[in-house]
Amino acid sequence: MKNAAYHISFIGAGNVAWHLAPALENVGHFVNEVYTPDGKSAKKLVGNLYNAKIKESLDFSDSPSQIFILAVPDDAIQSIAQEIKLPEQSLMVHTSGSKGLDAMEYSSAAATGVFYPLQTFSKSKKLDFERIPFLLESENKEALKILNILAKSLSKNIKIVSTAQRKQMHLAAVFACNFTNHMMSISENIMKNAQLDFSLLHPLVLETIEKALKHSPKSVQTGPAKRGDLETLDKHMEMLQSDENVQEIYRLISQNILDNQ
Amino acid sequence: MKNAAYHISFIGAGNVAWHLAPALENVGHFVNEVYTPDGKSAKKLVGNLYNAKIKESLDFSDSPSQIFILAVPDDAIQSIAQEIKLPEQSLMVHTSGSKGLDAMEYSSAAATGVFYPLQTFSKSKKLDFERIPFLLESENKEALKILNILAKSLSKNIKIVSTAQRKQMHLAAVFACNFTNHMMSISENIMKNAQLDFSLLHPLVLETIEKALKHSPKSVQTGPAKRGDLETLDKHMEMLQSDENVQEIYRLISQNILDNQ
Numbered sequence: 091m092k093n094a095a096y097h098i099s100f101i102g103a104g105n106v107a108w109h110l111a112p113a114l115e116n117v118g119h120f121v122n123e124v125y126t127p128d129g130k131s132a133k134k135l136v137g138n139l140y141n142a143k144i145k146e147s148l149d150f151s152d153s154p155s156q157i158f159i160l161a162v163p164d165d166a167i168q169s170i171a172q173e174i175k176l177p178e179q180s181l182m183v184h185t186s187g188s189k190g191l192d193a194m195e196y197s198s199a200a201a202t203g204v205f206y207p208l209q210t211f212s213k214s215k216k217l218d219f220e221r222i223p224f225l226l227e228s229e230n231k232e233a234l235k236i237l238n239i240l241a242k243s244l245s246k247n248i249k250i251v252s253t254a255q256r257k258q259m260h261l262a263a264v265f266a267c268n269f270t271n272h273m274m275s276i277s278e279n280i281m282k283n284a285q286l287d288f289s290l291l292h293p294l295v296l297e298t299i300e301k302a303l304k305h306s307p308k309s310v311q312t313g314p315a316k317r318g319d320l321e322t323l324d325k326h327m328e329m330l331q332s333d334e335n336v337q338e339i340y341r342l343i344s345q346n347i348l349d350n351q
Numbered sequence: 352m353k354n355a356a357y358h359i360s361f362i363g364a365g366n367v368a369w370h371l372a373p374a375l376e377n378v379g380h381f382v383n384e385v386y387t388p389d390g391k392s393a394k395k396l397v398g399n400l401y402n403a404k405i406k407e408s409l410d411f412s413d414s415p416s417q418i419f420i421l422a423v424p425d426d427a428i429q430s431i432a433q434e435i436k437l438p439e440q441s442l443m444v445h446t447s448g449s450k451g452l453d454a455m456e457y458s459s460a461a462a463t464g465v466f467y468p469l470q471t472f473s474k475s476k477k478l479d480f481e482r483i484p485f486l487l488e489s490e491n492k493e494a495l496k497i498l499n500i501l502a503k504s505l506s507k508n509i510k511i512v513s514t515a516q517r518k519q520m521h522l523a524a525v526f527a528c529n530f531t532n533h534m535m536s537i538s539e540n541i542m543k544n545a546q547l548d549f550s551l552l553h554p555l556v557l558e559t560i561e562k563a564l565k566h567s568p569k570s571v572q573t574g575p576a577k578r579g580d581l582e583t584l585d586k587h588m589e590m591l592q593s594d595e596n597v598q599e600i601y602r603l604i605s606q607n608i609l610d611n612q
Binding site: 164188208209210212215217221222223225247249251254255257258259261262263264265266267268269270271272273274275276277278280281283284285286288289290291292293294295296297298299301302303306307308310311312313314315316319322325326329330335336338339340342343345346347349350 | 425449469470471473476478482483484486508510512515516518519520522523524525526527528529530531532533534535536537538539541542544545546547549550551552553554555556557558559560562563564567568569571572573574575576577580583586587590591596597599600601603604606607608610611
């Protein structure tokens with residue numbers, strides 16, 4: 091424990107809470123309550139925690155907690171923030187990468203903030219929080235200080251970013267993660283159609299990613315578009331003619347690589 | 352050394368030859384000659400080899416080698432294959448992922464084949480050949496046997512694939528590697544414009560790739576398009592309006608993810 095121990099309640103028991111709540115306990119904080127609408131996933135999460143109780147309503151006015159973490163789907167933040175009843179002097183944060191502070195503006199919290207672990211969570215996979223960046227935001231200086239202490243107790247990588255920056259980062263993450271994943275998905279399809287296993291490409295993918303992260307993706311680009319090899323580009327376009335959408339994706343990305351030399 | 356030792360000559364001293372020639376020597380084969388048009392890079396490579404000599408012309412008719420490896424740019428394969436003079440009973444292979452056997456059809460080789468290490472090579476980075484897939488092809492059974500022995504002495508991952516399959520795999524590799532890299536390039540730009548360091552996204556990228564390779568990219572897709580979150584898609588489109596090309600890439604890939612649920 092590097093600093094003060096906080097009393098925390100969780101609203102939501104999805105992938106983020108599943109990892110974050112036990113991690114916070116492990117470094118000495120107290121998770122007192124977990125609320126979910128159906129109660130079921132709250133029960134599961136509480137089973138993994140030391141002393142947390144299931145909370146059956148959004149009336150937390152008698153809660154012993156100081157910090158309330160909304161680890162809920164983006165679309166649910168606003169309505170829960172309006173409905174929840176909080177004790178005096180409480181700090182409420184959400185954990186979303188794409189929602190602003192304004193999603194919580196009509197709440198009874200003394201202060202609001204964002205406590206966003208920049209990582210993809212799945213229940214089955216343990217994660218090492220130390221390396222996960224925590225992006226913090228609050229208009230309240232005291233609240234930001236608390237969030238900083240809380241984040242520091244988990245991670246070495248903490249950054250205060252504005253809502254505008256966080257939204258840009260979320261967009262950047264869509265390209266760097268969702269879209270890279272989809273490129274691999276298309277690749278896997280092409281391999282399947284050629285009776286080849288996608289795993290043949292694994293060493294090449296790993297080397298590509300390693301290079302991109304070590305240097306800068308732009309500086310290590312290779313391939314026919316980068317080389318301006320129009321003959322290969324034409325051949326590939328021809329090979330893709332059975333799927334117009336993928337063909338158009340190929341054309342556009344190749345053009346963008348050509349244009350950004 | 353798992354098997355016979357071969358006598359080999361290299362035509363070309365670029366990234367592939369730079370790694371492949373010493374690796375072949377290390378497992379007991381003999382690299383006798385290296386040819387490059389300017390001689391310069393041949394000199395450098397020969398400096399890293401035991402007994403190889405610089406060859407100053409494409410007249411190899413007196414060469415002691417049995418196997419001739421064309422590790423040259425795709426576009427140069429055909430003309431070199433026509434010009435090169437080989438001893439009798441020689442096997443000539445190229446190392447290209449995208450060229451067929453037909454690129455070497457007008458050659459004096461007794462047999463031709465493809466000896467394609469499926470990896471991206473840069474001179475500065477050492478690679479472990481053991482895990483690199485070698486894709487082999489030849490219409491000559493005896494030649495295929497030799498290539499198989501040669502590949503097995505370097506790698507545990509060997510596959511005989513047709514020209515058609517190799518071309519599909521090359522296309523698949525463009526998506527899985529060049530295009531994933533470009534997605535990260537676009538991401539890095541967005542981060543820069545928001546005064547954020549791309550390294551903040553590194554843990555997320557690594558986790559994404561790890562998941563995609565462990566399972567299947569399609570099965571682990573996340574993000575706004577996967578969720579059908581049209582509101583976020585609209586917002587992202589708006590945020591990208593200063594770059595029409597990237598905006599169109601965003602739209603097309605998101606649509607393709609939506610269409611392929």
